Amino acid sequence: MDAMTTPEERRDALAAPVVILVGHFGSGKSEIALNLALGFRAGGEDVSVVDLDVVKPYFRCRQAREELRAHGIRLVAPEGENAHADLPIILPAVRHLLQHGDGRVLLDVGGDPVGARALGSVSDAVDRSATEHLVVLNFSRPHTATVGEAVEMVRAIERAARLPVTGVISNTHLLSETTPEVVLDGLATAAQTAGRLRVPLVAAAAEGTTARALAGRALPCPLLVLTRLIKPPFEGTRQQRKVGPLFVLN
Amino acid sequence: MAKKLMKGCEAIGEAAVKAGCKLFFGYPITPQNEIPEYMAHRLPQVGGTFVQAESEVAASNMIYGAAGSGERVFTSSSSPGISLMQEGISYIAGSELPVVVVNIMRAGPGLGGILPSQSDYFQATKGGGHGDYRLLVLAPWSVQEAADLVQDAFDLADYYRNPVMVxxxxxxxxxxxPVEFKAERVPCKPLPPKTWAATGCGGDRPTNIINSLFLDPEVLERHNQKLKAKYDLMVRDEVRCTSYGTDRPYEVLIVAxxxxxxxxxxxxxxxxxxxxxxxLFRPITLFPFPYAELRAAAEKAAAVLVVELSTGQMIEDVRLALEGSRPIHFLGxxxxxxxxxxxxSERVNAVRSGLPAEVRHG
Structure with missing residues (x-):
């Protein structure tokens, strides 16, 4: 499949009106979607987060419901007891947002080709001129450890989503054991993968401490600095748990 | 081997592969679907076989049959599915076969919900199936420990010829x-050849029979006592526990x-x-439960606080360990x-301030 636009037209892919995030489960889609949403909202924009994850029961954007509401970000996700269901529920608002927009829209899609199938059911509503369909890659994860495996995963996701991927976000990390080298090794592999896919490398994501260590380095793409929001209930210092968004299951 | 960032389910799957398991039989249920998914992807790469059974009842009988061949056999499920497997698990224990069963607990009873729980403690440690049998039960607190314990579970199952549950x-x-798998792992138990396996003898040795039916009561009693002797060995040799913060004086000992x-x-x-x-006192084996170790740790505290994602199940083993020697509080x-x-923290402080101990009936 060909990319939707040429690289020159897409220098700021993350700022597209609609950004769809796909990838292997656990690659960091929800984390990046939440960080982008909070960032855009801090800039005064009208932001919607669409939780299209119908395959993974835990650690989904919908579990940040209170956090998002507190920031004035619209969350589109099943409510009530259906919020906890592992059922293929796709709300009508998803199609509406894809067709008509309404401020900035971030779509967090379920992991792997099986998760992308939910996107495939609404892909006819995607306005390709206003949309970026980005794959998040963490080469520390199983099943996407090499360029070949990542390309294979992306092609399978594209088939399931019925939508070509338009860019790569490099997000290789090992959580608390991440070093700048881990990020840089992953970035090099992500760049090769982007080359094989013939799409641009849109951004390199890194959490605060690692991002600061990388600040002086020449990178082939912009650095997306993340604050880790998705955590199990025992992580983080007391201070972080009190002032930061502790994003857990309940 | 470089560290990988793995979900617990993926690490459990890879640990089974690293332990030499080539056979998985199971049926999907949230929140452990990533285990069968991982095995379905991974086992063909190592010459193994993944079978999605028509139900958990069937899966438990498939592992029963496959274990009889002496191969390393594995299944996983979550609470309601583990309930369905109890018949097979009892037969496997009765037939003295090694299998590894992983239960990723969700909230019950019945279908319950798909979110985390620890309400299958009784089922795991006191025997969910019928008859005088025990599972050796290992409880990890991290993804790395889950990977390590699953590998140990295969060795323990082989050594005792008994089902082991993680x-x-x-x-x-x-x-x-982040998870690391050691390149050269040493088994945690000596592993003698599986001379009992039903592999086809070709007339060269007496027939090996896999069986849990003993109609002669004297023979069955001897069999029961033989099994009991194995569980006594587990109690003697396999207790695992650890503690946190016991190097300083403490008023309250948490058990979780x-x-x-x-x-x-x-x-x-x-x-x-x-x-x-x-x-904190943390049992790693739930059967055998670290009664003596807990009693020793609790003697340095004024009170004990049991914390569980249940209405209180492990607390009964804590009561057995302490025999009334310390007040026991519960947070669940x-x-x-x-x-x-x-x-x-709030409950620990309340206990220190003189909160009356939990009163339990039954």
């Missing part, structure tokens, strides 16, 4: 942490297992900052609700 809550299955113990350890860090003396959440470090 009991994790939903969080263990779903959360991601699995990820709940992680939450408690975070609470203890906070309490230490506040100058509060509290410590149910239904998939989690316990926060703040809730643990």
């Amino acid at each position: 009991l994790g809550d939903g969080l263990i299955g779903q959360m991601m942490e 297992y699995g990820t709940v113990a992680r939450v408690c350890s975070t609470a203890l860090d906070d309490l230490r900052e506040d100058g509060v003396g509290a410590a 959440r149910q239904g998939g609700m989690l316990i926060s470090p703040e809730a643990v």
